[in-house]
Amino acid sequence: MKANQNQFSPRKVPQQERALFTVESILTAARTIIQQKGYEAATTNHIADVAGVSIGSLYQYFPSKEAIVAALVEDAVLRAGERTRKFLIERMNVSLETGVREIIQHLLEIRREYGLIFRRLAREVPRFRNISGQLTTEKYLYNTVHTFYLQHREEILVEDLEMAMFVIEHLVVGAIDAYLDNDAPRLDDEELVQQVSNAVIKYLTK
Amino acid sequence: MKANQNQFSPRKVPQQERALFTVESILTAARTIIQQKGYEAATTNHIADVAGVSIGSLYQYFPSKEAIVAALVEDAVLRAGERTRKFLIERMNVSLETGVREIIQHLLEIRREYGLIFRRLAREVPRFRNISGQLTTEKYLYNTVHTFYLQHREEILVEDLEMAMFVIEHLVVGAIDAYLDNDAPRLDDEELVQQVSNAVIKYLTK
Amino acid sequence: MKANQNQFSPRKVPQQERALFTVESILTAARTIIQQKGYEAATTNHIADVAGVSIGSLYQYFPSKEAIVAALVEDAVLRAGERTRKFLIERMNVSLETGVREIIQHLLEIRREYGLIFRRLAREVPRFRNISGQLTTEKYLYNTVHTFYLQHREEILVEDLEMAMFVIEHLVVGAIDAYLDNDAPRLDDEELVQQVSNAVIKYLTK
């Protein structure tokens, strides 16, 4: 069931190369502006301007401003999801401890890179929290992570694994986002990953 | 009582009871609107409307829209801070495990009650993250929590306690907020508190 | 025929000393603000504030903001007029040349002193131009100046004296105001008075 079918779906599916390029330009412009100046600065006219496209063209491919943002979020989620899934698959045979640490390390990188989209939009515009939240969880964390944990099921002492996954996901993402938000006082990447991994491992196995 | 003196400080101090009521109405209206519909919906005219007050009156006591929000945040932080500090002091002699669980339980309540202000505003309007962030952490968590942990220092195995406090704070708050945001799938309050306490205790002592 | 009878007349004629003081405070405050920050800054609330009087009281003595300004202009005109008349009377027996020079000298001083009221208000608020214009001309220049010129009628070659007076008045006031407005490039008080006197004397006698 494809989710984005109704209000946020692009007006026309671009079929020519130029059209595709236009759409790409708009999304890139929107992404750049939001990351550099925040959501409020991302007016449609400004986006069109930066994209080098007329405002009329912009509205030929996107029915509304929200549609642009939705596309942006979806794009980020898909890319990040794909990368994360590949990453996880490569780590399927690794030890629980190593796996957890590397996954957290990976999440830190991912959220630093795409995170501005997630964090900015999710925080500034509540409407998009659901979109990104659902997609995040469902599409690129849950399934594969679940598989990974199952591989180490006997090491894991908690009974309800799915609940633990929910708890862990938010423990981890909460800590990472806080770390990225605040210019953290006495912590560097390595230390953070170490500590959070510690917490997760202990939570799962002790 | 030293910060935000200029741009956010009230325009005039109400001297009659009627005026006090007006100020209270405005803050209540703003709080209600923000909690129910978000920051974007909280236009000054709407706030005045809901408060049953003219727009002129609103601007007689608040120099700007942001000042209203700042007052809201400050108020929430002060109340929540006071309650939390009292709560912590009463638990000074309790065991580490009990203390952690009860504190997390308490934080869950606090953030459910005042948290919409923290979470909504902090997320939607980055400007306010500083205010709430600083006040939150520094004023009512850090000092007292630190004292509590020190009382159980010998049970705690991590070396750098302050770093651990940073990690824990964001692990806990991240998880709680996520739980409150998503109407969590297979979790209730008790379970959440239990799991997060578990994680924290294990992180500290194993 | 008293001019200021209708829309600009004070609401009540103050009969007690305190009331008189209040009115004086308001006028002084208004004058100060207008001179220092311009007409736009002179809001009624600000005036009341500076006057140390409640806004309610202000409206007890003046029916509108314009009434305050009108009173201000009238006051300035009366004072300046009185001083000028006295000054002129003392110079009745002086030679035409000396008299003209000293009058111009005197006008320079007067307009430097009260002029901010005349110039600011007259320029920023066209409604008041008539008031001040009429009062200026009629009440303190025309009659006495006329008498002075008559004393030297035989030296004066122009036929239509009244027309000449009109021309001279505006030549003189125009030059003085321009001098006071621009921070004049290569001119000081003395030089200005000298040159303008020259022009007037020559105009009248050559």
Added chain:
Amino acid sequence: MKANQNQFSPRKVPQQERALFTVESILTAARTIIQQKGYEAATTNHIADVAGVSIGSLYQYFPSKEAIVAALVEDAVLRAGERTRKFLIERMNVSLETGVREIIQHLLEIRREYGLIFRRLAREVPRFRNISGQLTTEKYLYNTVHTFYLQHREEILVEDLEMAMFVIEHLVVGAIDAYLDNDAPRLDDEELVQQVSNAVIKYLTK
């Protein structure tokens, strides 16, 4: 072409004929309103209304209300300046007396035509006095007038010519503006020009 580049410069340069017409409409509407009702009456909404244009269009071409007025002043100064310069050049070979009279006659016409802009704006809004003042004096009076006077240097008895020019300029403009402001009592155009010319000629040559 170097000053007012930022805050007053047009927002976008109109590229279609339709847009040019819009800009023209806005300027015309603003000019009309200011001339007929003064600066205070010239609200942006009213200007847009009279121009038959939406408020949005107005702000597409002018970044602020002041920018409109600035454009108005600049336009008037440029046109008036050009006309006056041409006029003066044609009179270069004329006698001092004729020249002065014709120039004053010309100034009377110019200030009657464009003058409402100069006088109203210059008087009501001090900010614009600088713009119009500088442009007026420097660009279209000073240079050419100076040349004219130099051609008759031997007839002129005053020593410091430039100072005399300053005095004369303000004598003349002051008198003309006063004549145009007050609907002058016993004077017509011809008489005014005659008298003021007289004064100037005598001032210069006697």
Added chain:
DNA sequence: GATGAATGAGCTTTCATTCAT
């Protein structure tokens, strides 16, 4: 009389969106 709280029309300006070319 005096106070100051309350009012609200109206101001400048923005920006998502539509429409004529």
Added chain:
DNA sequence: AATGAATGAAAGCTCATTCAT
């Protein structure tokens, strides 16, 4: 298809004035 001119609801805010105490 593309352009960009045009739209107008709606935002934040001011200030002369009224009214309850």
